[in-house]
Each structure stands twice: as structure tokens, then as C-alpha cells.
Amino acid sequence: MVAVGRGRRPAGSGTREAIAAAARRQFSDLGYQRASLRSIAGEAGVDPRLVLHFFGSKQQLFASVVELPFDPETTFDTLMAAGEQGLGRRVAEFLLGILDSPEGRKTATGLIRAAASEEEAAATIRDLVAQRLLLPLASRVGRDRPELRASLVASQIVGLAMARHVVGLTPLATASRAELIAALAPVFDHYLTGQLA
């Protein structure tokens, strides 16, 4: 075994993983906007061009390594287990809690920024949202049109994240979480259990 010094890491086995690990840490610490390909490459000990070789762009790198700040399967199990009574409020409380947490906010704004700026990153994020979020939620909705219902909830949360955390549109940027939960709870009830047609 040869100790790896401060020199650059060659392309090959383990390099992609080292870049992904550095990216995950920097996106998590700095957020999507402030993390740079150069600083991620520096931490991974590779040439920035190697990051582009493996991942194509900063957007795609983010989309490839992003991790959700909660486990959808167990979360939706818990939210749904208590029945339809109060479901909209429980969902609103949970989603607003995530959205306003430091990690949740960074994840949500990173996903929105990456998805809005590049087609390939948008495709990766579309698959992530569909498979990891909408499918687990839809599979627990005991009503007609479960996929439409899950995606309507997602669209309202994305629009709120955009207004509250990306664009800073008042009064959504300054409203208290309790106000927003009260306003959104009946909407999530409608989307998840109401008459859609």
C-alpha cells in the first residue's frame, strides 16, 4: 500500500465515489449555490475536469448525490397510519417542518435550482421525485388517482419553497410556519382525500 499524499487522485476505481462524497458534504454544508465544482474537486483531490467527465455539470452532480432529509417510506407510513382525520394538517406540519429546517431548505432550494437550470439535471430530479417521493406517497393513498393526488401535494410544496426560500416573495417568505400550516392543511386534505373531478 502506498500512502496517498496531497497530490491529485488518478481517474479510476473509487474516484467517482470520492467526488460524490465531497460533493455531498459541500452541498450539505454550503448549499447548492455556494458549493463549486472547483472546491468539490479540491476536496476529492482530483482535477475539476474529472468532475465534469464523471457527472457532466454541477447541476447533474447535485442531482446525482442529493439525499432526502427524511425517509419517505417510514414517514408516509406514520402520517397515513393515523387515518384521514387530520391528515392534511399532519402532512402540512411535517412538510413545512422539513422545508424550514436548515437541511431541508438547502435540499429543496438545490433541487429547484438544479431542475430549473438544466434539462439533464431536471430529468434526474424528475426520476428522484417520482420514485422516492411520489410513489411511496401514492401507494399509501387509498383513493382514486393516487399519483395525481401525490403530485398535486408536491406541486404546492415546490411552489411554496420557490416563493418562501428561492425568490423570497412576501408574505410567504415571512409568514410563520403556523400560519402556513393552517392555510395548507385543508388543501392537502382536498388533494389527498377529496373529490378531484
Place this chain on the structure above:
Amino acid sequence: MVAVGRGRRPAGSGTREAIAAAARRQFSDLGYQRASLRSIAGEAGVDPRLVLHFFGSKQQLFASVVELPFDPETTFDTLMAAGEQGLGRRVAEFLLGILDSPEGRKTATGLIRAAASEEEAAATIRDLVAQRLLLPLASRVGRDRPELRASLVASQIVGLAMARHVVGLTPLATASRAELIAALAPVFDHYLTGQLA
């Protein structure tokens, strides 16, 4: 008077307006992603660096010249004049009609892409949305918290535009307009006239 040939236009009076006119036309014809600073500069007969000098970035150029595909004042007058009965449906029909029209779709996706990618463009777009859309809507809402109500409607429309036209998330990308109008009408009723707290 000296006839202006195909040569480049000097910086000065009228140049900013010529760039804005070319940008407006190209963003409208090609959409935000496909229009380029180079092609806009070419149509305006200026060096691309002059576009950056006047507007800072493609995002800010878009945010500065974008025009709404409808007049908010007369539109909201008409929508509100018929009373609160059926208001959510009328608002949903109007907004979905705009969002799915070629110009409305280009405007909405351009606004989202520009706002998500750069702070200064986001600030310009935030002011545009607040002054030109939310204020006229809020001033016609005869209920408590009119600004919050207007911005909640906007957040749902932005999230829908993001899912339907930017990311292409099914089933929102493929749902018929009639399906979406039916699903959204009660939500807009709630946001505009319901009990928020």
C-alpha cells in the same frame, strides 16, 4: 441623417432600447433557454459585451424585458366581478389557459428559470410578481389577509408550472387542463375566500 448599415451600433441613446426590443422578440419567439445573448446582440447590432454592460446577465435581461401575456388589472376585475360563487373555477380556468398557451408557457418557464438561477434576476422577478400580479389581485380580494391569499394562489400556480412545464413530472405534465381545473378550483376558493387561520 446617416443611414445605419449592418455595422455595429455604438453605445448610447437608443441602444439599450434596441437591445430590449431584440431580447423581447427572441425570448418570445424562442423561449428563455434557446434565446442567447449572442443572438440578441446580433439582432440589436451591438457587441454582446454591451448587453452585459447594460443588463448584467441573460437572467436579468429576461427579468427586465419580460411582459405578462395578459393585463392583470382588467383580468382580475372581470374574474372578481362575477362574485365569490364559482370564483375558484374561473381563476383556475383563466390561469391554466394562460399557463398552457404558447406565450404563457414561455413566460412562466422563463420567469421560473431566471428566478431560480440568479439572485439579482430573482429580485427583479420578485418585484414584478409582487407589483404587477399580487397587488392587483390582493386589492380585489374582499377578505382578511389579501396579500397572503394572493401569494398562496401564485405559489400553487408556480409549483404547477414547474411540475407541468419545467420538470415534466407526470401525471401533472400529461393531465388534461379540465382535470387540473377541477382539482384546483376548490383550492383557489379556499385561498381566496376560505378561513385561512
